[in-house]
Amino acid sequence: xxxxxxxxxxxxxxxxxxxxxxxxxxxxxxxxxxxxxxxxxxxxxxxxxxxxxxxxxxxxxxxxxxxxxxxxxxxxxxxxxxxxxxxxxxxxxxxxxxx
Amino acid sequence: xxxxxxxxxxxxxxxxxxxxxxxxxxxxxxxxxxxxxxxxxxxxxxxxxxxxxxxxxxxxxxxxxxxxxxxxxxxxxxxxxxxxxxxxxxxxxxxxxxxxxxxxxxxxxxxxxxxxxxx
Amino acid sequence: xxxxxxxxxxxxxxxxxxxxxxxxxxxxxxxxxxxxxxxxxxxxxxxxxxxxxxxxxxxxxxxxxxxxxxxxxxxxxxxxxxxxxxxxxxxxxxxxxxxxxxxxxxxxxxxxxxxxxxxxxxxxxxxxxxxxxxxxxxxxxxxxxxxxxxxxxxxxxxxxxxxxxxxxxxxxxxxxxxxxxxxxxxxxxxxxxxxxxxxxxxxxxxxxxxxxxxxxxxxxxxxxxxxxxxxxxxxxxxxxxxxxxxxxxxxxxxxxxxxxxxxxxxxxxxxxxxxxxxxxxxxxxxxxxxxxxxxxxxxxxxxxxxxxxxxxxxxxxxxxxxxxxxxxxxxxxxxxxxxxxxxxxxxxxxxxxxxxxxxxxxxxxxxxxxxxxxxxxxxxxxxxxxxxxxxxxxxxxxxxxxxxxxxxxxxxxxxxxxxxxxxxxxxxxxxxxxxxxxxxxxxxxxxxxxxxxxxxxxxxxxxxxxxxxxxxxxxxxxxxxxxxxxxxxxxxxxxxxxxxxxxxxxxxxxxxxxxxxxxxxxxxxxxxxxxxxxxxxxxxxxxxxxx
Numbered sequence: 001x002x003x004x005x006x007x008x009x010x011x012x013x014x015x016x017x018x019x020x021x022x023x024x025x026x027x028x029x030x031x032x033x034x035x036x037x038x039x040x041x042x043x044x045x046x047x048x049x050x051x052x053x054x055x056x057x058x059x060x061x062x063x064x065x066x067x068x069x070x071x072x073x074x075x076x077x078x079x080x081x082x083x084x085x086x087x088x089x090x091x092x093x094x095x096x097x098x099x
Numbered sequence: 100x101x102x103x104x105x106x107x108x109x110x111x112x113x114x115x116x117x118x119x120x121x122x123x124x125x126x127x128x129x130x131x132x133x134x135x136x137x138x139x140x141x142x143x144x145x146x147x148x149x150x151x152x153x154x155x156x157x158x159x160x161x162x163x164x165x166x167x168x169x170x171x172x173x174x175x176x177x178x179x180x181x182x183x184x185x186x187x188x189x190x191x192x193x194x195x196x197x198x199x200x201x202x203x204x205x206x207x208x209x210x211x212x213x214x215x216x217x218x
Numbered sequence: 219x220x221x222x223x224x225x226x227x228x229x230x231x232x233x234x235x236x237x238x239x240x241x242x243x244x245x246x247x248x249x250x251x252x253x254x255x256x257x258x259x260x261x262x263x264x265x266x267x268x269x270x271x272x273x274x275x276x277x278x279x280x281x282x283x284x285x286x287x288x289x290x291x292x293x294x295x296x297x298x299x300x301x302x303x304x305x306x307x308x309x310x311x312x313x314x315x316x317x318x319x320x321x322x323x324x325x326x327x328x329x330x331x332x333x334x335x336x337x338x339x340x341x342x343x344x345x346x347x348x349x350x351x352x353x354x355x356x357x358x359x360x361x362x363x364x365x366x367x368x369x370x371x372x373x374x375x376x377x378x379x380x381x382x383x384x385x386x387x388x389x390x391x392x393x394x395x396x397x398x399x400x401x402x403x404x405x406x407x408x409x410x411x412x413x414x415x416x417x418x419x420x421x422x423x424x425x426x427x428x429x430x431x432x433x434x435x436x437x438x439x440x441x442x443x444x445x446x447x448x449x450x451x452x453x454x455x456x457x458x459x460x461x462x463x464x465x466x467x468x469x470x471x472x473x474x475x476x477x478x479x480x481x482x483x484x485x486x487x488x489x490x491x492x493x494x495x496x497x498x499x500x501x502x503x504x505x506x507x508x509x510x511x512x513x514x515x516x517x518x519x520x521x522x523x524x525x526x527x528x529x530x531x532x533x534x535x536x537x538x539x540x541x542x543x544x545x546x547x548x549x550x551x552x553x554x555x556x557x558x559x560x561x562x563x564x565x566x567x568x569x570x571x572x573x574x575x576x577x578x579x580x581x582x583x584x585x586x587x588x589x590x591x592x593x594x595x596x597x598x599x600x601x602x603x604x605x606x607x608x609x610x611x612x613x614x615x616x617x618x619x620x621x622x623x624x625x626x627x628x629x630x631x632x633x634x635x636x637x638x639x640x641x642x643x644x645x646x647x648x649x650x651x652x653x654x655x656x657x658x659x660x661x662x663x664x665x666x667x668x669x670x671x672x673x674x675x676x677x678x679x680x681x682x683x684x685x686x687x688x689x690x691x692x693x694x695x696x697x698x699x700x701x702x703x704x705x706x707x708x709x710x711x712x713x714x715x716x717x718x719x720x721x722x723x724x725x726x727x728x729x730x731x732x733x734x735x736x737x738x739x740x741x742x743x744x745x746x747x748x749x750x751x752x753x754x755x756x757x758x759x760x761x762x763x764x765x
Binding site: 003007014016017018022027030031034040041042044045048050051052054056057059060063064067070071072073074077078079081082085087091094096 | 346347350351358361365368371374375376378379380385386388389390392393395396397399400403404405510589761
């Protein structure tokens, strides 16, 4: 099967993730969509690595997985802290910083 | 050729025999004293009847987040596991030890700060 | 097939190893029951100092480290030194920081060191993989540091905003990297450049899309317009010492890393990115300078000014020659000095007055606290590019590079932008010297005057007013500063005008750092040759322009 189909799929995933970040309001869902974007990058890396017959892309993808997990954990931590402070969990209401 | 699969067959047979024997013996000679809690379906750590308003506690999220982190970090051990030719390398052994010590430092920190206490 | 352990140049890696060990040590020492704020901060300063010493020791070495993923040269070391300096200043500013108290000093400084470690890796990286690792190792601790004042909603909000926007930037960057890797066939910068040249891929669609996405992702990180919206919010919401670190160190390292990425790996497609980046530079200069005009919050103002400064610095990248690289390094060093000279008094005032970072907090500063007023004034004048400060020399070099690289119109934009910027910098300077001190400025404990007031003064005179007047009186004062700032002025000032004021007693360290940055701003403005040589040295170590 041709690599380009994987690239098309990863581009679609990236687009879905990006539009999710722009459209959704809950920080949790936005975090989910960012993960989708990162995993789209992972899929592209793996497809490229396969078609090149080169291992570097796979190592890159492993590292990206770990980094994505770290980002999610930090994000969840901040959201939990915000939730405990009874802040509104809606990014449109994040407006104490304006000027 | 097929002979090389013999150990798998032996392993599978032994597994089925031993496992089955224990389940059977338990059913025949084990004592039975059922009560209300015991016959409920098992769900780890949580009450099985969940109200609509039920919320997970904050410590649940804390542990879940820490689990994700430590779980995912192990992915770094995977490339080493695949590298059979490196089995005798002192260099890699030291690398792995350093990595695990770093993870342990994180665990000690989390533990000492009380993030593992269930409140 | 047998496994052979890779050759590792431990001497070249020593700054990175030191920082890694430092993270672990500071984190563990912070857990000890006896460890106070001084233990951790002195230890952190020690780690930063050791790393700086090792970096200076390695100055002049040119080798590939770790199978070519990192490149040891003066370019990376220069960025690392600037980052270490900014981190050291941040540590000094954070000693009394309420956010650090809340998070625990060990954790706070360990996060800071982790971020510096990411900067060390990023500034040396010569491979897409190590670039990404470095960038994320830099960013993730910063997200936490921004949100570390958990009792202030603004801080949490800043942390979340930075996290979401930073992650979107990283994901875009990663996708761009995947496309570049797949088309050019390698993650190594040199091999990418070779792959593009050999394959005749300079007009390949995937390479161009990849380059565009990588540029977009980086623009998010260095706050280039139109990807800048997060900057003022995050700058304002984060604890001020963290803001100063973010403003100076992140920008420096991200620019040095972009120099390597764009000029080495993507050098062969230079014709397709330089025009686009030039347009972004001009947009940033316009957006930053116009946005800063109406700001009452000094941190927001500095956020917008940072966007404009990023635009100035970007002009050194688009000209794609050695002179541009040297101008960038010079300007980054200058920017670090000037920006820190502004941030240091800001931190001091934020804790002394109830006005947080509002412009009222510095009103009348010239009369009451000249030792804080001068660094701030000099820093602001430097940022505006007044002759006699290092900022003027920096802008001169950038304009010269832009004109020499046939981007005269960017040079014009820099000049116009600087003139506009004078308006808002002078507004702050006027507030410092011409307005009277507002009522209540000396009495920090007025609750409710601002949302920040209760926390920023949660450790007021009672905790540290007493300890320093007893334990370090005039001795430290007279020791290091008898010539430049007589202890009598300072001591008299704080004890006479505001007896028992929480800021006055501990000022020697903060004032000292501020004066140091300001003095360097003036010194290198009058005689820039040492800094020029330094920048030229660093710039010449990186030479991808021949091919």
